[in-house]
Amino acid sequence: MNDLDGLKRTCYCGEVREEHVGSRVTLMGWVNRRRDLGDLIFIDLRDRTGLVQIVCDPVRSPHSFDAAKCLRSEYVVCVIGRVVERKPGTENPNIPTGNVEVLADTIKIFNCAKTPPFVVRDEAEPDESIRMKYRYIDLRRLPMMNNLKLRHEIVLAARNYLSANGFWEIETPAMTRSTPEGARDYLVPSRQEPGRFYSLAQSPQLFKQLLMISGVDKYFQICRCFRDEDLRADRQPEFTQIDIELSFTDEEQVYDLVEGMMKHIWKEVLGSDLCVPFPRLTWDEAMERYGSDKPDTRFGMEISDITDVIRDTEFSVFKNAIGAGGTVRAICVPGCAELSRQTLDRLTDKAKEIGAKGLISISYLPDKEIKSPVKKHLTQEEIIGIKQITGAEEGDLVLIVADEFDTAVGVLGRMRKEIAQHLGLIPEEAFDFVWVTEFPLLERNKEEGVWQAAHHPFTSPSTRDLKLLDDLDEQLKGKLRARAYDLVLNGVELASGSIRIHRRDIQEKVFELLDLSLEEAQEKFGFLLDAFEYGAPPHGGIAFGLDRFVMVVAGANTIRDVMAFPKTTSGSCLLTGAPSEVSPDQLKELGLRLIEDNTDHARARINQGKTDSPPEV
């Protein structure tokens, strides 16, 4: 009584409409809810498309009525019945199928279900850890189901677009060689060569460049990437890229291609027209105006440089900052002149938390009055000048940070976003794309003080900087620009790419800049350097973070909501229990031995019932 018996579904629950009225349908799905009115039972039947109401009437069909009596939430059933229009006054405008209902003739139970750990209802979300443990139930909720669908549609549209534009989808190894640059690698021990390891690919970067050297010309891949770094709302240890590379290209061709792809996806998936080309900002401009390399351009409150206005000031905070080679920057917060002392203090604390020495406020009150803790240190001209440059009007609040450039704009950039969010100044429905171009080639690692590739070491220096490579001092290193670009959507870094180096001599010079000796370079990347000598075409590309992309389009706050089976912030999967211990035999086969470890942690976990076997250490 629990297999299909030749039954065939005629349509999905959420698709039953007026046009089906009069016809018999066979539906299969889960019992979302049962409303037992005594001598009449309503069942909401659910599948991935939505809900439809089933009516079980003892007079019409005693058999199905009896069956309906024992149904419970999440039972899996087949319902055969006739679609009818609902009686006037009983329609439900809240669901798409609300004008019709199905009069059940037959109800067949495929499977019973235990009472679920949480109600499968769209609104109420239980704690995320419970959703993760029972992810298969969580995904039954239509918002989650719709996210999965959206993700599929975006991937499909991207794939179709790229294929139509001559790109071939080619797979590259997930298990590859560990390379020194970049994130921490996930390592896979080799059984056949004990003591050696594969690394899970952080991206297909090197392989796609080799494909260009092969003459593939246009490549793409929907590719899983692995990086062993700490998690965030928008970061998982395994994530998916839409990876694209093409030969004989420059920046403009990449921008064109990507804008076309976005336009296509918006049309196909959202049914709306996207305005292209996207605006562009150089990295310098982005930092100047937004204090971020991924500016949210959906709202104003841009950062102003007020250094010139107060250049001759006597106010020591400004004076000292400028004297030390720093700068004084400000943002104007509209309509917030009357913020309480307490709120301002909180903002100041926040600014200090993220690196500023302090936060100076000037309130331009409606009656031309000025309120500011530093009022007496500034001249009237300075106060007016600041008002003009920041575009502040009466009723507005100006927040000022005096510091090194990076700190000043960085702090204000973050304040800008947080305050705008708090004030509801961000139009949630908008999709504002912006290209950020001309990234620095190198950036200094704060901890070790060494220079690192800002994008990756295969990025071409900008053409005008090429001649500088031979004769560089430390100062110049930070000024070098790269042929690298990011696509930013609503303040989220969606995609990142560059025109690559395709000549051995230049690649070697860049390795040198990165303090990678020739021997090391040959040892780690020799295969690429060699390949450059066998006819490497100019090439470049871009890679999208698919999870973030879908997150933004779905309006989700975390990529976990657009991934079927994500991991927790500590990198574990609450559903499967990964990562798990493995048997001594497995370790032995790989030539591995665990070192003696403090097992308190493991023991505490066991006490919590989070693991099912004692550690094998």
Add this chain to the structure above:
RNA sequence: GGAGGCGUGGUGUAGCCGGUCUAACAUACGUGCCUGUCACGCACGAGAUCGCGGGUUCAAAUCCCGUCGCCUCCGCCA
């Protein structure tokens, strides 16, 4: 590695400046009643050693310490 938040019946919350907590409310669950519900309604019922361990106290969900888990952020993420 660091900072912060949270952890109370299945689920979501209240209680948290110690005693009246014999732990409240909603929902889910069970039984019964109900022919137009759609967050159905009504009645009754069952369900929690307050994450775990230790400490302070006459007394701990409540205070302290440790620990585990989840979340957010910094570092990290070519």
